[in-house]
Amino acid sequence: MSAETSAASPAVALPRHRPDWLLPLLVLGPAAAGIIIAIIVTPTFLTSSNILAVVRNASTIGIVAVAMTPMTLSGNFVSLGIAQTAMASMVSFVALLGSGWNQALAIIVVLIGTIAVGGFQGAVVGAGFNPVITTMAAGAIIFGVVSEITRGQIVNVNEHGASWGGGDIGGVPIVVIVFVVFTAIVTLVMSRTVIGRQTILVGANRATAETSGISFARVTVVAFVIFSIGIAIVGILEGAAFGEANAMSFANLTISVIAALLVGGTAISGGQGSPLRSAAGALLISVISNMMVLNDFTPGGRLAVQGAVVAAAVVILDMFRRRGLRR
Amino acid sequence: MKVSYFDRVRPYALPIVALAITWIVISLITPTFRGEASVYSVLEGFSLVGLVALGLAFTLIAGEFDLSVGSMTALAAIITVLTSEAGLAGCILIATACGVVFGALQGFVIGWLGISSLVFTIGTLIMLRGLTYIFSGHAPIIIENFEITDPMLLRFSIFSVSSIIALVVFVAAALFLAYTRWGREIYALGGARNEAIAAGVPRVRTITISFAISAGCASLAGALAATRGGSAAPQNYDDLLLRGAAACLLGGISLYGGRGTVLNVAFGVAILSVVVSGLAARGTSASLVQLVTGALLLTVIATEYLAGRLTLRKSGGSRRPGRTRRMAGAGG
Numbered sequence A: 001m002s003a004e005t006s007a008a009s010p011a012v013a014l015p016r017h018r019p020d021w022l023l024p025l026l027v028l029g030p031a032a033a034g035i036i037i038a039i040i041v042t043p044t045f046l047t048s049s050n051i052l053a054v055v056r057n058a059s060t061i062g063i064v065a066v067a068m069t070p071m072t073l074s075g076n077f078v079s080l081g082i083a084q085t086a087m088a089s090m091v092s093f094v095a096l097l098g099s100g101w102n103q104a105l106a107i108i109v110v111l112i113g114t115i116a117v118g119g120f121q122g123a124v125v126g127a128g129f130n131p132v133i134t135t136m137a138a139g140a141i142i143f144g145v146v147s148e149i150t151r152g153q154i155v156n157v158n159e160h161g162a163s164w165g166g167g168d169i170g171g172v173p174i175v176v177i178v179f180v181v182f183t184a185i186v187t188l189v190m191s192r193t194v195i196g197r198q199t200i201l202v203g204a205n206r207a208t209a210e211t212s213g214i215s216f217a218r219v220t221v222v223a224f225v226i227f228s229i230g231i232a233i234v235g236i237l238e239g240a241a242f243g244e245a246n247a248m249s250f251a252n253l254t255i256s257v258i259a260a261l262l263v264g265g266t267a268i269s270g271g272q273g274s275p276l277r278s279a280a281g282a283l284l285i286s287v288i289s290n291m292m293v294l295n296d297f298t299p300g301g302r303l304a305v306q307g308a309v310v311a312a313a314v315v316i317l318d319m320f321r322r323r324g325l326r327r
Numbered sequence B: 001m002k003v004s005y006f007d008r009v010r011p012y013a014l015p016i017v018a019l020a021i022t023w024i025v026i027s028l029i030t031p032t033f034r035g036e037a038s039v040y041s042v043l044e045g046f047s048l049v050g051l052v053a054l055g056l057a058f059t060l061i062a063g064e065f066d067l068s069v070g071s072m073t074a075l076a077a078i079i080t081v082l083t084s085e086a087g088l089a090g091c092i093l094i095a096t097a098c099g100v101v102f103g104a105l106q107g108f109v110i111g112w113l114g115i116s117s118l119v120f121t122i123g124t125l126i127m128l129r130g131l132t133y134i135f136s137g138h139a140p141i142i143i144e145n146f147e148i149t150d151p152m153l154l155r156f157s158i159f160s161v162s163s164i165i166a167l168v169v170f171v172a173a174a175l176f177l178a179y180t181r182w183g184r185e186i187y188a189l190g191g192a193r194n195e196a197i198a199a200g201v202p203r204v205r206t207i208t209i210s211f212a213i214s215a216g217c218a219s220l221a222g223a224l225a226a227t228r229g230g231s232a233a234p235q236n237y238d239d240l241l242l243r244g245a246a247a248c249l250l251g252g253i254s255l256y257g258g259r260g261t262v263l264n265v266a267f268g269v270a271i272l273s274v275v276v277s278g279l280a281a282r283g284t285s286a287s288l289v290q291l292v293t294g295a296l297l298l299t300v301i302a303t304e305y306l307a308g309r310l311t312l313r314k315s316g317g318s319r320r321p322g323r324t325r326r327m328a329g330a331g332g
Helices: A022-041 A048-073 A082-098 A103-126 A131-150 A174-192 A194-204 A206-211 A216-242 A253-264 A275-294 A299-326 B005-029 B035-061 B069-082 B088-113 B117-136 B146-153 B161-179 B181-191 B193-198 B203-229 B240-251 B262-281 B286-314
Strands: none
Touching (some): A022 A275, A048 A174, A048 A194, A048 A216, A048 A253, A048 A275, A082 A103, A082 A131, A082 A216, A082 A253, A103 A131, A131 B240, A174 A216, A174 A275, A194 A216, A206 A216, A253 A275, A253 A299, A253 B117, A299 B088, B035 B069, B035 B161, B035 B181, B035 B240, B035 B262, B069 B088, B069 B240, B088 B117, B088 B146, B146 B161, B146 B203, B161 B181, B161 B203, B161 B262, B181 B203, B240 B262, B240 B286
């Protein structure tokens, strides 16, 4: 925070003198160019099975990244308990199916349970607690509870087979359809509803928002509920695809989702960004990691590059925002 | 202005009471957690979680947040094992120096660009973890010449070599924060950033120093752990950030910057260490320990929040706490 910009704290809304689409274009443009070059040097990328794998992976990350965008937009940073919450949804869904529950009933119960856990965290954060610490602590508690209950064992659906999570409708994987529909819904909610606009205003300038009568607590709870719905969807889809789960499922999800959100260009301080950008970020992150797999990068190498991409994207986006403010 | 003895002790009252209660409760319910052995294991906590929490406290006091400490510790442990040819002191120093240099670089970028440290360190958290896997060749590695780590196994009643080193670092850090100009500047920047900058506190230098110390402490913790165990694994220390942050907040370091001392960190580490080693003495699983740590962390932020509310109400302030305060690491 430099002296000249901090006077306008906590955060300044959209820069005035240039169009809103310029910023994402400046990031996604070079990224797209890089991907095209990478595709040319990596011929195996364009095989249909590989593209399907990339899109599937992007959809899983994307659903959560899109779901988390309202949270970040409202100025509540990111959740550090993503992987644990998704794992808990997946494990409980699989366990419910395994004990002979009806699928629809299991879906509803898992959805309600995940929303309750997330909504509670939202209420805590809405009361004024630090979101990073709250979600990190909640993640640790969720992981501890699930590990204790499952005793570190793998939970599976037994004879009550369920494999529709990995299926497709007319050649398009279900997870991709869900991703597209979910992104469209969240985008509409953020741009066309009162609560959506309130969320962005709270993130852009909390003091102004509260003075004009917008409840920070309410906005925060709604953002956490949207986040929980996304998490539950991913947990259920993965559970229905694999039929088994344990406490270590989704180990890398937190990192990928935060990376997608940040690379997509949603400002961490709130008020700037959109679910659509997070979806694009998820696609970008998946393409990059797939490209590295095809080019025989080790898992460590992939992590290192992913981290460097996040750090670089954050720095570049921040510099552009700052320049926009100085003008 | 003379500060009375009571005012000086007051910030530590809550942690002291918490430490006393946890110690009594844990030792009552755990017969194996009593006497010299229990003090020894609590002090051992200072050499891993303690050092990480100490480093984290420097960034928290400066009003920033270093999320990369867990990965830094893992990387330093790998570097220590890889450079073990340099001897015991040599490899610990090399690993710590690498950490300090990386931390200074990271702090310089954050301070110079004025970027949110919370976001930037998420990037480096991922990157450092990747480097850890690359350097270790994706598998646990051991110190081949195991004789050089022998001194680490010495024990002097309640102290080990690593807990002595950790305590020395704690004392040095306390003196640095309390009595040096650079130390006071860290408080100034975290307490009231705009005012501090207006008064001439150099932002870039101060943030660089706090991140260098943060990564340095995390690296030293990793180096000590690697030499104690004679090995290092790339997937280690995933939950160290949680434990370090829990220790800081348990002891009374403020999340909003500018508040807390090294003594606060020490009390926090002691409380967490009593709980964790007490549970370990009962044979509790690692995941349950993580559960308890998370629950402690939530209790602590709830207490801090409610205490802040009560003080404001008493002083007649209508402003609600946590509403307009800038959270650590939020940046521009």
